[in-house]
Amino acid sequence: MRFADLIQLALDNLRRNRTRSLLTLIGVMIGVAALLSLMSYGAGVQFNAEREFNSYELYNSLRITSSPSIFGRFSDFATASPDLESENDDRPSVPLTDSLIATFANIDGVLAAYPEVIFPAKLKASGKSLPVQVIAIPMAFGDIPAYHPVTGNFFSAPTDTALMMAPSMARRLGYEDPETLVGQTITLETISLHINGLIRAAPAIATGLTSIPLIHHNNKVTVAGLLPEDDQPISGLVRVILPIDFAQQMQKITFFSTVDLMMRDGNAKGYMAALVQLSHPDAFPGVRQQLEDQGLFVTSFRDQFAQAERIFLIMDLALGVIGFIALLVATVGIANTMMMNVMERTREIGVMKAIGGDERDLQRLFLVESGILGVVGGVLGLGLGWGITRLVQFGVNMYLHQHGVPNLEIFHIPLWLIVAILSTALFVSLLAGILPARRAARIEPIAALRSA
Amino acid sequence: MAPVEAHGLLFSLVLSSAAWFMHEHSTMSIHPVSQKMEPFIRLANISRTYAMGATRVAALRQVSLTIDEGEFVAIVGRSGSGKSTLLHLLAALDQPTEGQLQVGTWTLGTLHPRQQARFRREMVGMIFQQFNLIPSMTALENVALPLVLAGTASDIRKTQAIDSLTRVGLRERMDHRPTELSGGEQQRVAIARALVSDPPLLLADEPTGNLDSTTGSQIIRLLDSIHRNQGRTVIVVTHHPEEVAAFADRILELHDGTFVDSSR
Numbered sequence: 001m002r003f004a005d006l007i008q009l010a011l012d013n014l015r016r017n018r019t020r021s022l023l024t025l026i027g028v029m030i031g032v033a034a035l036l037s038l039m040s041y042g043a044g045v046q047f048n049a050e051r052e053f054n055s056y057e058l059y060n061s062l063r064i065t066s067s068p069s070i071f072g073r074f075s076d077f078a079t080a081s082p083d084l085e086s087e088n089d090d091r092p093s094v095p096l097t098d099s100l101i102a103t104f105a106n107i108d109g110v111l112a113a114y115p116e117v118i119f120p121a122k123l124k125a126s127g128k129s130l131p132v133q134v135i136a137i138p139m140a141f142g143d144i145p146a147y148h149p150v151t152g153n154f155f156s157a158p159t160d161t162a163l164m165m166a167p168s169m170a171r172r173l174g175y176e177d178p179e180t181l182v183g184q185t186i187t188l189e190t191i192s193l194h195i196n197g198l199i200r201a202a203p204a205i206a207t208g209l210t211s212i213p214l215i216h217h218n219n220k221v222t223v224a225g226l227l228p229e230d231d232q233p234i235s236g237l238v239r240v241i242l243p244i245d246f247a248q249q250m251q252k253i254t255f256f257s258t259v260d261l262m263m264r265d266g267n268a269k270g271y272m273a274a275l276v277q278l279s280h281p282d283a284f285p286g287v288r289q290q291l292e293d294q295g296l297f298v299t300s301f302r303d304q305f306a307q308a309e310r311i312f313l314i315m316d317l318a319l320g321v322i323g324f325i326a327l328l329v330a331t332v333g334i335a336n337t338m339m340m341n342v343m344e345r346t347r348e349i350g351v352m353k354a355i356g357g358d359e360r361d362l363q364r365l366f367l368v369e370s371g372i373l374g375v376v377g378g379v380l381g382l383g384l385g386w387g388i389t390r391l392v393q394f395g396v397n398m399y400l401h402q403h404g405v406p407n408l409e410i411f412h413i414p415l416w417l418i419v420a421i422l423s424t425a426l427f428v429s430l431l432a433g434i435l436p437a438r439r440a441a442r443i444e445p446i447a448a449l450r451s452a
Numbered sequence: 453m454a455p456v457e458a459h460g461l462l463f464s465l466v467l468s469s470a471a472w473f474m475h476e477h478s479t480m481s482i483h484p485v486s487q488k489m490e491p492f493i494r495l496a497n498i499s500r501t502y503a504m505g506a507t508r509v510a511a512l513r514q515v516s517l518t519i520d521e522g523e524f525v526a527i528v529g530r531s532g533s534g535k536s537t538l539l540h541l542l543a544a545l546d547q548p549t550e551g552q553l554q555v556g557t558w559t560l561g562t563l564h565p566r567q568q569a570r571f572r573r574e575m576v577g578m579i580f581q582q583f584n585l586i587p588s589m590t591a592l593e594n595v596a597l598p599l600v601l602a603g604t605a606s607d608i609r610k611t612q613a614i615d616s617l618t619r620v621g622l623r624e625r626m627d628h629r630p631t632e633l634s635g636g637e638q639q640r641v642a643i644a645r646a647l648v649s650d651p652p653l654l655l656a657d658e659p660t661g662n663l664d665s666t667t668g669s670q671i672i673r674l675l676d677s678i679h680r681n682q683g684r685t686v687i688v689v690t691h692h693p694e695e696v697a698a699f700a701d702r703i704l705e706l707h708d709g710t711f712v713d714s715s716r
């Protein structure tokens with residue numbers, strides 16, 4: 001029997017039981033749509049993370065600490081080589097001072113070395129205020145495209161009392177036309193501990209501090225430029241970029257949570273961490289060696305990201321399993337439909353055998369019918385899934401837009417995902433067809449013909 | 453050379469060329485003289501027993517029979533006498549419990565299921581009491597189905613199927629579905645289906661059983677014309693010997709799984 005005839009016959013048979021075929025198709029569609037939306041959500045999260053990671057050239061970034069970092073320990077745990085701690089516990093930690101950090105810049109392959117300055121602040125303009133995360137960067141970052149302002153200019157000196165932000169942040173501050181904010185002076189509010197207040201509150205420290213005496217500083221800062229946000233829509237929500245020297249001399253608390261404090265060696269001097277930007281990823285092993293030789297601890301963001309990728313993988317797997325279960329239920333539906341088709345057509349199968357059809361043809365006929373349900377349901381399901389993701393995307397973007405946040409691609413549908421889902425749908429539908437097809441092939445023609 | 457002698461030479465020349473012609477003609481025909489000696493169908497001590505738990509039902513007991521190519525054989529007998537069982541064995545739809553069964557060059561009974569299917573495709577056309585057309589298919593599609601199963605190309609299929617439908621006089625009804633045809637017409641479509649791949653053996657199990665006597669005799673006459681015009685071997689199972697009496701070369705009667713009489 002020719003393959004084209006097999007397909008034709010299978011299609012005719014499926015059309016005969018239109019309602020049953022349609023209901024089965026709907027089941028497959030829902031399963032495939034669920035699989036697509038869940039998997040494309042997972043892919044979207046990963047896609048966005050990778051995009052931001054790459055746009056900030058984090059694969060070139062190293063974090064240097066005096067003691068093993070919390071991330072370092074996570075990595076060790078994951079790679080099952082917890083030798084760092086035991087080996088280095090007895091060594092005195094090397095303080096990260098300005099002069100030491102300055103020497104990092106002389107290592108071959110280092111683009112810039114600077115103390116890690118990240119602190120919480122509040123951005124205030126025209127009566128609105130936004131919580132932000134301030135990140136200080138060295139002048140060398142003027143070379144990284146992610147920091148090339150789309151409007152305005154990069155900092156002219158490390159001491160510039162200037163900042164850069166994403167256009168979406170300007171919008172959220174009430175500037176419908178973000179460009180008008182460039183060149184203007186706005187307020188960046190920082191906090192620092194009120195030492196006298198703290199002394200007065202000292203008795204309460206022992207029993208648990210409920211309110212910390214703080215001083216608020218209103219720093220006047222010029223908006224130097226607006227950052228591109230196409231490739232970094234997420235970090236643009238909270239980030240404000242300052243030149244390093246200006247950021248350092250600000251009065252501020254540089255930790256985000258008490259966890260930061262707990263992680264810190266109480267006796268450590270100098271900065272909590274320094275950041276090193278490589279000029280090229282290949283420089284990593286050499287630079288790491290030189291830094292570790294000085295008794296410092298190096299964490300690469302790339303390793304951290306590999307860590308994150310592993311978490312993405314687990315997430316993808318979890319989402320995939322949920323989606324696959326939905327598809328599996330649909331597959332049981334296909335098997336059920338095909339079983340009913342075989343039962344109903346018992347006599348017909350007997351006739352086909354009596355007029356020359358062989359077991360293999362009949363087996364294939366039912367497999368093809370089953371496969372068609374899988375593929376057609378798969379294609380329609382992809383359409384449905386795509387529609388669902390577009391709809392959710394539209395809703396989310398509408399919401400984000402109201403809050404001045406740039407559009408965010410929550411779902412990412414790479415070609416491989418489409419191919420993988422279609423093949424899965426075909427595969428499981430063929431699987432569902434095996435039992436009914438075998439039953440059809442084994443029908444005894446005489447018994448089938450004798451049955452009225 | 454004397455004119456008489458010349459005459460005699462000419463005569464012998466004519467005679468020998470006539471003999472040559474006849475010889476050529478006979479070897480060119482589908483049924484070579486040499487094979488006519490061998491029976492087309494041979495059953496030797498065939499038994500078919502059904503095991504129903506402890507009891508055993510013998511549908512056929514030690515049946516022996518030969519049928520020549522081109523014969524029209526009718527099989528009669530009471531209900532349950534084993535007529536259908538015999539036809540099923542001849543169609544390789546069923547296997548004998550005992551005995552030898554030969555159809556043409558095929559030895560049945562030991563065939564692999566796929567070979568059985570090939571045997572049916574190449575050797576047998578089957579006609580049933582219930583017509584057994586596929587209800588979702590048109591007359592033409594039903595007739596073409598054996599060719600579809602045989603893997604014939606669709607254009608060839610169509611001409612052959614139309615041809616076959618024309619032979620049973622239903623060319624005009626080719627786009628009708630079985631439910632739109634009378635019983636007699638449905639049976640004619642079934643006959644067209646059985647003939648479409650031009651098999652040498654036609655097996656009909658009570659082809660008139662679901663038809664009134666007028667329509668039934670029309671069907672029998674159609675089978676007879678197929679038998680006569682195309683030299684096919686036809687075996688018909690029937691409850692009405694009088695229906696086939698005028699056409700059959702032999703009428704065999706089965707009784708409790710054995711032949712009681714082979715008149716004619």
Ligand SMILES: Nc1ncnc2c1ncn2[C@@H]1O[C@H](COP(=O)(O)OP(=O)(O)OP(=O)(O)O)[C@@H](O)[C@H]1O
Pocket residue numbers: 502503504509510511529530531532533534535536537538
């Ligand atoms: N699958 C089976 N299991 C048990 N017994 C069977 C089976 N098939 C047929 N038989 C028995 O074999 C015998 C012959 O059956 P068969 O169908 O050949 O009779 P038949 O001559 O065609 O009868 P009818 O004229 O009613 O069609 C019957 O007694 C029947 O009950």
Ligand SMILES: [Mg+2]
Pocket residue numbers: 535536537657
């Ligand atoms: Mg019968």
